[in-house]
Amino acid sequence: MTTHWILGPGAIGRLLAHSLAPLAEVAVIGRRPLPGQQILTTPEGETRAQHLPSFTAERLAAGAAAPPAFVHITTKAMVAEASLASVASVLPSSTPLVLWQNGFYAQPRISQTWHGPVLCATTTQGAYVTGDDSVVHAGRGPTLVGDLDNQHTALATTLAALLSNAGFTATAVGDIRxxxxxxxxxxxxxxxxxxxxxxxxxxxxxxxxxxxxxxxxxxxxxxxxxxxxxxxxxxxxxxxxxxxxxxxxxxxxxxxxxxxxxxxxxxxxxxxxxxxxxxxxxxxxxxxxxxxxxxxxxxxxxxxxx
The missing domain is CATH 1.10.1040.10 (N-(1-d-carboxylethyl)-l-norvaline Dehydrogenase; domain 2)
Structure with missing residues (x-):
């Protein structure tokens, strides 16, 4: 199984972790650890509980965690660069990043400075948190994945297939900008x-x-x-x-x-x-x-x- 680090345990970050967990190893990384047992409420009102490993950036930096296949940055746009910097020391420079930010602020900035592939994801999946241990999946919608210079088509296609299997209905596109x-x-x-x-x-x-x-x-x-x-x-x-x-x-x-x-x-x-x-x-x-x-x-x- 591939390993996915999810940097930023907000609504989309936790929804992504819940969705990927049956298919890949996930680690949710934030400023403070969250309860390991997390609850997802589906759009149909069903509740599902599963264990999602949670770490702080400091703990990862102190340990010897195996490098992930992908790092998903799901923080707010204005702190995405600082959040990446908090784990950069334990990441190979070739690690693929996936940016899930709103707006068009973090994407060009990180794409210009990170040495590895940088994919951008845009989704209309709706979610909101209701506590440290729970998130509500409020609405489904398509997810699009690609990179700003259209140089990583194969990687985007691989990720889109995994996300689709996880329920995100994702498509790799050549016009993500x-x-x-x-x-x-x-x-x-x-x-x-x-x-x-x-x-x-x-x-x-x-x-x-x-x-x-x-x-x-x-x-x-x-x-x-x-x-x-x-x-x-x-x-x-x-x-x-x-x-x-x-x-x-x-x-x-x-x-x-x-x-x-x-x-x-x-x-x-x-x-x-x-x-x-x-x-x-x-x-x-x-x-x-x-x-x-x-x-x-x-x-x-x-x-x-x-």
Whole structure:
């Protein structure tokens, strides 16, 4: 069996560990060890318990753990580089990394500095933690895997096959850069709004919030057109982006988005990794983005109270 280290025991990290554990050896790595017995609640409401080994980076550095086949980094985007640095001393420089971050911040930075293969994964699987020993799998969705320069197709195909066997319905793609921008568009339309209003994803369909979703997507569609990112699913313009957002909202209606989880826990959000690249792109292209800037400011004000 291959060994997979999962660096960052948040919702997606634990869901990934639960999914891979029957097929591979997994180790969940965080700032503090978690209970070994972990509980997963499926989208159908079933509960499953299994043992997931949990370590701190310091313990790994002090021991003589065998090198993993893959290191999955499932931390927040803004701390992904620091998290990698915490285990880099015990990793061969050729170790493949898999980056699961929201936004488009950590992916280019780590891809440029790590000597081994760096794959990027984007998923619409929905999950949220309910305690140190439990995670809820709130909604299923496709997962895409590839590298920014399209140089590791075989590795991406191997990983996608394993993830699919684990229930992630994964596909290796040669255009992951565009797919990450697509995910960024969805995140920008969903995460800030559910975080600000304290609602789950499905509530965005309500009249009270849908207008704000449409306004965000309007700005995002214009920005991505300037970036040369084609609308999804062969569609055209704003309508195609809006259809994608509503599809994800529907698929993850019961999900508590990561930014909402951060707000509830009074943690800093990933607004810099999600809204930041879009705002920077708009300014670079001379585009207005008052809606996106407004969301960023609203989130910043709430974060200042933590």
């Amino acid at each position: 565009s797919r990450l921008w697509q995910k960024l568009a969805v995140n920008a339309a969903i995460n800030p709004l559910v975080a600000l209003h304290g609602v789950r994803n499905g509530a965005l369909r309500d009249d009270a919030y849908s207008g704000r979703v449409i306004a965000v997507v309007g700005e995002v569609a214009t920005i991505l057109e300037k970036e040369g990112i084609a609308p999804p699913n062969g569609g055209e313009g704003k309508a195609a982006w809006l259809a994608l957002v509503w599809q994800v909202v529907e698929n993850t209606a019961n999900n508590k988005a990561s930014m909402l989880q951060d707000m509830e826990a009074k943690r800093l959000t990933e607004r810099g990794a999600i809204l930041g690249p879009l705002i920077e792109s708009a300014e670079r292209h001379g585009l207005g983005c008052e809606v996106l800037k407004g969301l960023d400011q609203e989130l910043a004000l709430l974060e200042a109270e933590f």
